[in-house]
Amino acid sequence: MLVNCTFPTYSFAYLQTLTYLELPKGVAGFSGSGQTISYCSSLKTLKLPNTFSLVIQAYHIRDNEELTEIILENGWNCSANFSNCNNLTSSSMVAMFNALKNLTGQTSKTLTLGSTNLSKLTSSQIAIATSKNWTVS
DSSP, X not given: OOSSEEEOTTTEESOTTOOEEEOOTXXXXXXXXXXXXXXXXXXXXXXXXXXXXXXXXXXXEEOOTTOOXXXXXXXXXXXXXXXXXXXXXXXXXXXXXXHBOOOTTSOOEEEEOHHHHHTTSOHHHHHHHHTTTEEEO
């Protein structure tokens, strides 16, 4: 297992035939100025381990037009901004909510999905996350 590994800018960029990407356990996050996972025109599914500790910014994952599913490992405990991933399915986002660590009684964290994705969800689906003391925006 990797320990506190980070992926810099353009680590996974312009990989036109990549359809599935699973980052290994031990990854702490993304470093650099962004576009870590970008311009992968066939990427449909991204799986992230719960070892992330660095906030995922909107510019880290962008311009992956076919990306419909981001899988968060159970116990996910890191704020993340997926607002540049506008084609996420509602079932993918509900699965994200179910994977979030319950932060009740602790400092809340934020999962940013953006208005396009939020419009695909019901208030009861969003409540899965907010009942765990997560802010969804």
